[in-house]
Amino acid sequence: xxxxxxxxxxxxxxxxxxxxxxxxxxxxxxxxxxxxxxxxxxxxxxxxxxxxxxxxxxxxxxxxxxxxxxxxxxxxxxxxxxxxxxxxxxxxxxxxxxxxxxxxxxxxxxxxxx
Numbered sequence: 342x343x344x345x346x347x348x349x350x351x352x353x354x355x356x357x358x359x360x361x362x363x364x365x366x367x368x369x370x371x372x373x374x375x376x377x378x379x380x381x382x383x384x385x386x387x388x389x390x391x392x393x394x395x396x397x398x399x400x401x402x403x404x405x406x407x408x409x410x411x412x413x414x415x416x417x418x419x420x421x422x423x424x425x426x427x428x429x430x431x432x433x434x435x436x437x438x439x440x441x442x443x444x445x446x447x448x449x450x451x452x453x454x455x
Contacts, residue, residue: 343367343443345436350449353426361421361449363436371414374439377421379432379451390421391439404430426453 349361361377376391389401390410398410409422419436433448 345443345446347434347436347446347449350434350451352452352454355427355453355455357426357453358422358424359426359451361423361434361436361451363419363421363446365417365419365436365443368443370417375412375419375436376439377408377410377419378435378437379430380435380448381429381432384432386435388439392419423451426451428453428455 344366346364347361349359351359353359372394374391374393376388378386378388380386387401389404390398390408392398392410392412396412400408407423407425410419412419423430431451431453433450435445435448437443437445
């Protein structure tokens with residue numbers, strides 16, 4: 342059974358940092374290009390960072406220079422280091438493939454206070 346489990350969210354003040362984790366099971370994690378997505382209240386889910394199976398990365402303009410995506414294929418885990426957080430980063434964060442989505446996990450809430 343394929344499962345994605347996100348963790349590491351929380352409440353942080355503006356300027357702070359958080360590190361999110363995405364644990365994958367039931368799929369061949371290492372061959373998949375993966376991404377971190379977020380959905381703020383009343384807004385559509387958006388892709389904020391992506392990483393290929395080979396480790397190449399790309400970021401949405403809104404997080405470029407502040408977020409860093411990485412993966413540990415041996416642990417079937419992906420990470421998102423978020424620095425210099427802003428109130429507009431507040432959202433539920435999810436991980437998934439870039440296409441042919443797996444069932445979405447529950448996400449992890451990130452709340453940035455001003």
